[in-house]
Amino acid sequence: MPTMVWLRRSTTPFCCDECGAVSYRLTPLSAKCSPRLREVNSPPRSVPGGSRPGAPASCGSSPVIAEGIAVASASASSFPSACASNSPSPPPPPPSLPPIRVSEDTSRFRYTNPTGHPSGLRIAHIAAEAMRLVGGGGTRWVVLVDDDIVLSPDNLVVVLGKYDWREMVYVGAPSESHSANNYFSHGMAFGGEGVALSFPLAIALARTLDVCIERYPRLYGSDDRLHACITELGVPLSREYGFHQWDIRGNAHGILAAHPIAPFISIHHVEFVDPIYPGLNSLESLELFTKAMKTEPMSFLQRSVCYDKKQKLTLAISLGYVVQVYPSVLLPPELERSERTYIAFNRMSQRTEFDFDTKEIQKSMCKKPVLFFLKDVWKDGNITRGSYIRSSERDDLKRKVFCFRSPPSSDIDEIQVSASPLSKRWHLAPRRLCSDVKGYVNGTLFMFVRQCGRGAFGSASDSLD
Structure with a gap:
């Protein structure tokens, strides 16, 4: 070192x-x-x-x-x-x-x-x-x-x-x-x-x-x-x-859910943003945030996208933070953009104020994802396991009435994500991670995240073609 x-x-x-x-x-x-x-x-x-x-x-x-x-x-x-x-x-x-x-x-x-x-x-x-x-x-x-x-x-x-x-x-x-x-x-x-x-x-x-x-x-x-x-x-x-x-204020969700494909190093101005995880205060959120960061530093906040072709769902993972389940198929270029849930440090909020790719907050209830936030993270041998709990802001009835369909994964309360360690050279040529849905048991969905193999085309190509 x-x-x-x-x-x-x-x-x-x-x-x-x-x-x-x-x-x-x-x-x-x-x-x-x-x-x-x-x-x-x-x-x-x-x-x-x-x-x-x-x-x-x-x-x-x-x-x-x-x-x-x-x-x-x-x-x-x-x-x-x-x-x-x-x-x-x-x-x-x-x-x-x-x-x-x-x-x-x-x-x-x-x-x-x-x-x-x-x-x-x-x-x-x-x-x-x-x-x-x-x-x-x-x-x-x-x-x-x-x-x-x-x-x-x-x-x-x-x-x-x-x-x-x-x-x-x-x-x-x-x-x-x-x-x-x-x-x-x-x-x-x-x-x-x-x-x-x-x-x-x-x-x-x-x-x-x-x-x-x-x-x-x-x-x-x-x-x-x-x-x-x-x-x-x-x-x-x-x-x-x-x-x-982090010259931002307010809800940092849009940045954390779309972290660059690069090792996380630092965030500044932590006192100017809302608590990172719903239901926790600022200090409790930072304790959980740093626990996830320590557990597996290299893969922390790294993203993966996979699809349920049968139900036409998109599952977007930000390791150590959130799993987003979209009620439709969203392709990776759209998911790369950060949703503007925040404002700039100077309190400006328009798209041109930010020097990275952003998008408007999704206002349609029928297109919003269901969010599963990290509850706990631990090591199981060399595998990192995280428990992500469904957000308490449930609007299942409204979705069913106004969207003419049940909300995505309405019978799922927890998503458990297992991730294998990245290679020591991943950061030299970083790539978005690959993932799969492994099964469903008693309200818990199981997923596995891994480094993409050299012959893999990525989750979109592998899941949708």
Whole structure:
């Protein structure tokens, strides 16, 4: 496993379970952690923080470490008095963790953006400070992330393994928002979801950053300053579709049900979306979400489509999230599009606001799918099994009256999906997964998902032709 330096770029207090190995999960200052979670806070800082307009006030940070990964923390807060009054004195960190570091004073640099905050300078400068902090020591990658993020270190390590860390490499993804990309750049990695810099690129940045950022006083924040300086070095963005800035609000169902065919790496802004699973609150949803992510990281949120030719049904699976049963045959190009159940971070909702393929929410009751959401997931040997329970929003009678037919799978309350592990090279040439319906017993439908064989044409061709 390559060694990485992790930098949390902001300081929202959070509760986490197995931090660093899985995710950062947020709760407000006044919230209580469940018995299996622990609250982590660091002493208040007197320096400003936050990288986006309207970002929530934040108070504490803590370094975390995962096996084989070097971890560093550098962050700041703009409300020290509030932190002092709400946050208890933190316990001393375990000796295995690196010390908490306060980022350097950057007031010597000019900042003239009329709508931003000079904290963007300080956060950008962390990339250079990190290199002085760790020196060499076998470090291959420097990764900057925000703390309101769910992150899969396992998939991140696998994805970065595709690149030669001995070269200058800049890995990440732009925003989902067309407006944000137009304002900043379509070739900029947004830092909330994670920015990965290879060691040579980080070294070059450390040597040139002070001079470089002085040339860009009118830029808004930290991400665009890093991008400007990396652009001066001539290094383009290597886009990875598993990074998700998630510049969205509301119901994230449309994105989660149509995840790109790529390893899931991160989602940002988890506090601005509705609970992921119906019937659970935000923290409970994130617990189940990260449990599914940990159980089988590579296949998490990967999709499969299969058909019941006799009943003319379409079953669309997003592993670890949902099974959608459509009352008609929908071909894969239609299912590839994300249903706009959400709005953009700037509260715009039209199709042209999003830089990926979307479609309108299906309004016809007769065409809407029946949804089965993940209830639990577990390992059975090398097979991953998930139980997906029918959504409580049942409208069977209305469908029967107005659609002149019973709703699809009206006698099914649970779908149990078994999935075999993907090959270690799947991410190098990713492909949508194949699946089959294996049978039906006492209200439970059984399905099996697998990596498509080289001779397979895919579920549509195999099921409908």
